[in-house]
Amino acid sequence: MSVTTMSPDPVDGALVELNEISFVRSGNAYLDRASLALRPDGRTIIVGPNGSGKSLLMRIAHGLLKPTRGHVTTGRRNGCPLRQAMVFQRPVMLRRSAQANVIHALTLAGTPRRRRREHAERALASFGLSQVADRPARILSGGEQQRLALARAWALRPEILFLDEPSSALDPAATKAVEEGINTFHEHGTKIVLITHDLGQARRLADDVVFMCCGRIIEHTPASRFFSSPVTEAAAGFLRGELILDTDPPVKQPGKQGGPSF
Amino acid sequence: MSLTRLLSAALPLLLAAAIVPTAQVAADAPFITLASTTSTEQSGLFRHLIPHFTERTGIEVRVVAVGTGQAFTIGRRGDADVLLVHHREGEEALVANGFGTERRDVMHNDFILIGPRSDPADVAAAATIAEALKRIFEAQAPFASRGDDSGTHRKELELWRETGLSPGGRWYRELGSGMGATLNTAAAMDAYTLADRGTWLSFRNRQEMEALFEGDPLLFNPYGSIPLNPDRFPWVKADLAWQWHEWITSTEGQELIGSYLIDDVPLFFPSLER
Amino acid sequence: MSLIATGDPTLFSIVQLSLQVSLTAVLLASLIALPLGALIALFRFPGRGVVITLLNALMGLPPVVAGLIVYLSLSRAGPLGQFGLLFTPTAMVIAQTLLVLPIIAALTRQAIENLWEEYREQLRSLGSGRIRAIPTLLWDARITLTTVVLAGFGRASAEVGAVLIVGGNIEGVTRVMTTAIALETSRGDLPLALALGLILLVLVALINGTAYLLGEITSRNMQ
Numbered sequence: 001m002s003v004t005t006m007s008p009d010p011v012d013g014a015l016v017e018l019n020e021i022s023f024v025r026s027g028n029a030y031l032d033r034a035s036l037a038l039r040p041d042g043r044t045i046i047v048g049p050n051g052s053g054k055s056l057l058m059r060i061a062h063g064l065l066k067p068t069r070g071h072v073t074t075g076r077r078n079g080c081p082l083r084q085a086m087v088f089q090r091p092v093m094l095r096r097s098a099q100a101n102v103i104h105a106l107t108l109a110g111t112p113r114r115r116r117r118e119h120a121e122r123a124l125a126s127f128g129l130s131q132v133a134d135r136p137a138r139i140l141s142g143g144e145q146q147r148l149a150l151a152r153a154w155a156l157r158p159e160i161l162f163l164d165e166p167s168s169a170l171d172p173a174a175t176k177a178v179e180e181g182i183n184t185f186h187e188h189g190t191k192i193v194l195i196t197h198d199l200g201q202a203r204r205l206a207d208d209v210v211f212m213c214c215g216r217i218i219e220h221t222p223a224s225r226f227f228s229s230p231v232t233e234a235a236a237g238f239l240r241g242e243l244i245l246d247t248d249p250p251v252k253q254p255g256k257q258g259g260p261s262f
Numbered sequence: 263m264s265l266t267r268l269l270s271a272a273l274p275l276l277l278a279a280a281i282v283p284t285a286q287v288a289a290d291a292p293f294i295t296l297a298s299t300t301s302t303e304q305s306g307l308f309r310h311l312i313p314h315f316t317e318r319t320g321i322e323v324r325v326v327a328v329g330t331g332q333a334f335t336i337g338r339r340g341d342a343d344v345l346l347v348h349h350r351e352g353e354e355a356l357v358a359n360g361f362g363t364e365r366r367d368v369m370h371n372d373f374i375l376i377g378p379r380s381d382p383a384d385v386a387a388a389a390t391i392a393e394a395l396k397r398i399f400e401a402q403a404p405f406a407s408r409g410d411d412s413g414t415h416r417k418e419l420e421l422w423r424e425t426g427l428s429p430g431g432r433w434y435r436e437l438g439s440g441m442g443a444t445l446n447t448a449a450a451m452d453a454y455t456l457a458d459r460g461t462w463l464s465f466r467n468r469q470e471m472e473a474l475f476e477g478d479p480l481l482f483n484p485y486g487s488i489p490l491n492p493d494r495f496p497w498v499k500a501d502l503a504w505q506w507h508e509w510i511t512s513t514e515g516q517e518l519i520g521s522y523l524i525d526d527v528p529l530f531f532p533s534l535e536r
Numbered sequence: 537m538s539l540i541a542t543g544d545p546t547l548f549s550i551v552q553l554s555l556q557v558s559l560t561a562v563l564l565a566s567l568i569a570l571p572l573g574a575l576i577a578l579f580r581f582p583g584r585g586v587v588i589t590l591l592n593a594l595m596g597l598p599p600v601v602a603g604l605i606v607y608l609s610l611s612r613a614g615p616l617g618q619f620g621l622l623f624t625p626t627a628m629v630i631a632q633t634l635l636v637l638p639i640i641a642a643l644t645r646q647a648i649e650n651l652w653e654e655y656r657e658q659l660r661s662l663g664s665g666r667i668r669a670i671p672t673l674l675w676d677a678r679i680t681l682t683t684v685v686l687a688g689f690g691r692a693s694a695e696v697g698a699v700l701i702v703g704g705n706i707e708g709v710t711r712v713m714t715t716a717i718a719l720e721t722s723r724g725d726l727p728l729a730l731a732l733g734l735i736l737l738v739l740v741a742l743i744n745g746t747a748y749l750l751g752e753i754t755s756r757n758m759q
Binding site: 300308309324325326327339440443445446464466467495 | 622
């Protein structure tokens with residue numbers, strides 16, 4: 001693997017397009033007609049209060065969940081679907097060594113057997129994990145595990161990297177390491193889509209910001225504009241640190257009631 | 263990954279060790295399956311007899327020892343080659359219904375009434391077995407019945423029919439067990455029980471129990487050999503089974519039966535019928 | 537006691553047969569039950585709840601009943617009689633496999649289901665479908681699954697009902713530790729029965745101890 005740019009050919013239009021996505025369970029709409037285009041340039045940061053549907057939207061965009069209504073269009077390059085990877089809030093590691101975890105991902109991606117070890121070693125090195133390569137992944141610290149998750153994603157050379165609050169459980173030093181890792185991806189051409197609660201992190205990383213609330217996308221604005229003077233009042237209130245209460249609760253479908261079941 | 267390497271080495275070894283010997287059994291010397299009763303096997307008679315037969319004929323005898331009821335079931339299902347049991351009625355029915363080729367007398371022994379040394383029902387003084395059982399019935403002394411449709415159990419029921427009494431109630435305990443287990447339980451319960459002499463003589467856990475009544479002709483216990491019918495069961499090793507059938511009723515076999523002693527006492531009496 | 541001291545060949549062959557039958561049964565059962573448990577854990581299908589309940593219930597299948605079922609099947613008068621397998625060690629292996637399979641499958645199902653809860657999203661993100669995930673999950677759960685297999689082995693080596701009915705306790709052919717103990721007990725030779733019982737316990741403890749040590753060694757190797 002030559003470590004140069006990740007996606008050399010420009011893609012026409014967006015990388016991922018979400019069209020009128022709704023997600024309904026037990027009569028509750030957790031996403032309501034959300035539409036979003038993820039463009040190749042820029043790091044897209046998604047912010048919003050709890051329960052606004054951010055994680056759900058990301059999972060649908062990545063293909064882990066199917067929307068109740070609407071559809072997701074993912075771009076192709078040279079006829080092949082774009083490679084994607086996702087890093088979760090809590091890193092999920094197999095009961096094996098750090099290196100073996102990366103090798104497992106490479107195996108799933110179809111890397112030829114004789115190249116796997118080499119690629120894994122390089123990925124670990126890129127994220128400062130060479131020392132712990134042979135340690136059981138599950139005993140690494142939170143920060144190391146999250147970097148390992150990044151290393152694992154790195155080995156897959158993704159064109160899009162989704163991250164769902166990757167550093168919310170980490171201390172500032174580990175957070176900084178994770179952000180540096182994210183930037184490494186960005187510098188090599190991977191599209192970054194990140195959810196965060198940490199407005200400081202959003203400010204540091206964002207090129208464009210998606211603000212969600214109550215299952216809807218309220219605004220999608222370039223970062224420079226968003227943090228100084230957001231378009232919507234809701235976003236402004238959010239930035240001021242106001243608690244956004246459910247003034248506009250999720251749309252209830254007539255008939256069924258009940259809580260989330262997923 | 264060292265565990266993987268360890269497993270990939272150990273697993274085939276384990277497999278080989280486990281499966282190969284099981285396959286070996288299939289390629290063995292000629293053998294017949296003899297269905298007999300637990301009491302007969304536990305007496306040790308087969309250990310005494312079979313080596314001589316195998317030496318003479320080269321045929322191994324695999325003894326499946328079960329209750330008499332199950333032995334007849336095995337006979338009716340054709341799961342053995344020859345039977346050696348002690349229930350004349352059942353044996354004759356087996357032949358009459360075409361499951362067995364013929365029935366021959368092999369040997370006999372007798373049943374004895376075992377009980378606690380203290381003999382609360384005073385059966386030792388009885389003149390006949392019927393009277394002895396009557397005494398137990400009237401005293402409501404604990405009595406352990408095999409309750410398992412074995413030869414011994416069937417004999418016990420016949421004897422109760424002789425007395426005209428129907429045993430039942432708390433003192434009459436139906437165990438559903440083999441002879442040895444029944445003796446164990448009777449010893450623990452200080453109960454009377456009917457046992458074949460062979461099992462009693464080789465039984466090691468007597469505790470306070472003694473043989474209290476014997477000798478009544480009704481306690482006679484004849485054994486019969488029945489080869490299974492190859493017309494009914496084509497897979498049966500009729501020739502080999504017939505050799506056994508002939509041998510145990512031959513002079514050599516009969517003499518060996520008579521020479522089987524425990525504490526210098528013979529367990530079985532050969533029929534010497536030809 | 538002298539039997540043990542002199543290394544009596546009869547005793548040795550009984551022990552050997554016991555191990556062969558139970559180990560083979562556990563091996564066969566595991567080969568089927570591990571993937572089966574994983575499949576049930578990962579896939580939704582109509583009647584899944586019934587299958588899981590049934591498997592759990594069959595963990596308590598009485599050995600005599602398992603033996604009876606196999607006996608009726610392998611008897612000459614039964615559907616599989618033409619193979620003449622009754623009263624052979626093979627029949628005993630079959631009966632014990634039947635006995636042990638639900639235990640391993642039911643417990644595997646639970647273990648893998650728990651693991652899948654944790655891994656599902658990440659594995660799917662990495663491009664692993666459910667079928668592809670099965671070996672990964674089975675390996676990841678290896679510590680729990682080793683205990684599960686040992687539980688199966690414990691069941692097999694301890695039971696007497698099934699092997700007695702289908703094997704016939706034939707001396708030198710189908711007599712194993714448990715049936716020998718039953719025989720000696722019913723002959724009233726309680727000291728011998730107890731001695732055999734102790735040997736059986738020691739053997740099973742040795743096997744469990746070995747498995748435990750293996751686990752310790754390999755987990756230390758990974759540090």
